[in-house]
Amino acid sequence: MSVTPELHGNWRVYRYQTIDSTNLEALRLARREALAWTAVRADTQTGGRGRLGRSWSDTPGGSLLLTALVDRPRGLEALLAPAMAMACAEALETMGAPQIAVKWPNDLLLAGRKIKGVLTEGPAEGLFAVGIGVNANGRAADLPEELQGRATFVSEQLGREVDLDLLADGLLECFERHHHALLTGRPGPVVEALRARDCLTGREVSVRSGGDTIEGIAEGWTDDGRLAIIDRAGNRVVLDAGEVTLS
Template sequence: MAMRPILTSRVGFLSIMCGEPASGDEVDDIQLSGIIQSGRFHCPTTGSIAMEYDFQRIASMLSPSGKFRAERIFFFDEVDSTNAWMLRQQEVDGLCCIANHQVAGKGSRGKTWTDAPGGSILMSMGWEVDVDRCCGVSLVAGLAVIGALKETGVGGIRLKWPNDILADGRKLGGILVEKSGSKLVVGLGLNVNLQQPSMHGVDQPWTDLSSIGAGCDGDVLVSRLLRNMGDMITDCVTGGFAGYAESWNAADAFAGLPVQVLSGREAISGIERGVDRTGALRIESDAGIRTVHAGDVSLRRMEPFRE
């Protein structure tokens, strides 16, 4: 009989990040061993009350027979970054990390990921695989997020190669894939309800679920994200990206638009023609079709966003 995942609250780590010990009043209804029933985290330094999660409810909605077995799920009030925490662990296969706030969140191309305490879903998942054979993982993760949002009543979400999730042309979330040895860690930041002052300094248009009128059950959304990302990424790392190429191209926000791709010191301009069976971006110019592989790449559209 398959076991349900164990969900753990790392209150000791929370205390270190907050700068002072957590008292019993600051952690409600949390069992420090076994399955957590429910909880609300309070950071004594910031005074913020973060999202409430019904941990038992989340666990009950995860299928023990899925392709990805979420054997251990750790919840933090604050962490440096969910990806960084995962990469510090000895083993990451079946490991998940969810946080209400990151004090050193990481975005793509070495950028900082900005969030407000309790305003985003911040999570990472881990696999032990042959990382050299993994391709298109960030693209499949984006499709999994679209599916999870659609299941909770949020439609119209599009993708920007290689790792952005868009709503109305604005950034709703992002994917960060990191590899170390045999460890594959996939992180997600999804904006739920952010306040304008907390996003000061963000250098691109952004939005959140609240701003687009998408009210959703946080427990249900988190469970759908864990399930969809777990199953689809597992399928991708074992069977390849090719089977997802058509679906990704259907969700491509820049298909058929003139774009400029910045890869290192090189700027590649042309018409964006979606991805190939490996997940590489296809750019059409007078010289023909050129493919660009994921890496240190920026994508900038050169005309108004097409609805």
């Protein structure tokens, strides 16, 4: 399907009603055109994917499904997904949402429940696809059974529907700022913003990483986007990836 991109600030945005995956389409565009500052949006996906090989289901017309195609911030790739999460939190708060917490590596929690997923893929022609799916408008009661009590919709917390176009524009504007900081080797502002929203530091956590489970006290975000933990033996462990639960 041929789609003409629309200009939104510095971004060329390709908009689809239905697509297999915004990330996959962004990677296809990267291989075909190799242009950064490209974004892909869809009203619904037939093959949405999340972290750790999981599927990601959306609410047709009620979820913001968007992927940004950006240049590689060498050495700071691990901060791309958290930067996208931070951009989403900032955009939602300008629209009236209460303060949103960040849970490493890139979860956003509103009223203690997850509202979005982020998946980073690449590089393709030197570009990375950073995709996000936001539970914007819907009812938590309609979420899959495995997400009951763990996820929610922004609209339920706001008491009104979220304008998806306004959210998309605000998110891209905020992400552009964070990505520029990473691209120019200045991760400090991004990391400090993440630390200010962090909900794990000082708390007892259990992290599944690879085939291991590590338990201890979360020390917080490192300067390059990893998670530091003081384990039960008193050792400082730094993790690149993992699934965190509060003990």
